[in-house]
Amino acid sequence: MQPITSVSSQPNKAFLLPDLVQTRTPPKEPVAIAEMAEFFGVTHRTLHFYEEKGLLTARRMGLMRVYGCDEIARMALINVCREVGMSVSLIQDLFETLSTATSTSEANLILEEALLGRRRELASNLSTVHRQLQQLNALLDHEEVEAGQLNTEQKGPTLTETEARCLQLMVEGYTPIRIARTLELKTEEVSTVEASIVGKLQAQNRFQAVAKAVLLGLVAN
Template sequence: MQDGRMPFESRGDEDKPNLRVNSFLPDISLPSSLPAEPVPIADMANIFGVTHRTLHFYEEKALLTSKRIGQMRVYSHRNVQRMAVINVCREVGISVASITEIMEKLVRSLSQEEADDIFRDALRQRKRELTAELSTLQRQAQQIEELLVTDSDEDGADAAERGQANDIALTDPERKCLELMAEGYAPVRLARALGLSANELNILEAKIIGKFSASNRFQAVAKAVLLGVIRA
């Protein structure tokens, strides 16, 4: 897998513009305990902490392809590697449309080095976008701060926030997980860092999200930073 190629391919890959068999992909680490191929959809979903429906969606967008053994969808190791690229992109907020463009560029890459450069360029572009968004958010937060009516209102809000933060009791694993999430760890990397399986990580993240009354991991991190539970 060092050169980005895989020996087993799902039938029909050659006919899809983003899935050419002999294309190169960025060198992204995969779990050491990768199941033998073909990889059942349940294992594929567990590796990346996604739902079956998410995998079906990526197939509809021609980003992945599968074949069937009886009623079960299965994937080649090559598709696992593609999913690793997709998953990293989604974790940093790259849109599906942009991922499609990235994969189209990777199809045309002539070497592993070129594929890695394409991926790094995409990450740099996303970093620039996030920097601009952060600047906008900071400016908006400052405007809100200036519009707050009285010092007493501010003191009351601060006290309420401190009280809310004190009400959130995190276990050591939850706090460590939250801190790594704030650093931008993707699920696969996060699971390895914490020594957890994908399913165990999903359970831990669900507990954290619930404690912050958040709708997802990103909102939980944002609330934790806002309340001073962790540092950004």
């Protein structure tokens, strides 16, 4: 059997781990880094990172980096904390506080307080997100209303069949007299139709009405 030595120059502080964290049946120690990574679904780099942050301590058995049962339990707790979104610095603070626990029940209370703090933080974030969503919805609803109004305006007024035919001829440059001949109307009737078109398009005169009609796509230019 190869002798086991610590890889870290500063071994982790020993502390009582809360038993609230349920761990699957761990592999038999010593656990190689590859097996440790696979068991917890993390990468080798992640384990090295936790070692750099003082959360884990690997040991050396010959050329292998290995972990004992205490490190497996620590990693289980780290995983739980990370899954609920706790930062590494908060986990470091948690481990520091756990080092003062004198019993498992006290360790459980420390972990519960940390988790409650995280829940309060998430609830606050959720409230902020909800408020921001309401603001976004209000803005988008307002834009949709404006877009709907714009589309309604852009569709232009509803014209009668005679008005539509008259407007098309106006766009083509027909004079009122020529329009009257083409549509078999009296000149006075054409003047009335044109006045109605100008009014519906909110134009000042027949030339402006023609320009608006083209812009709105009411006629082919």
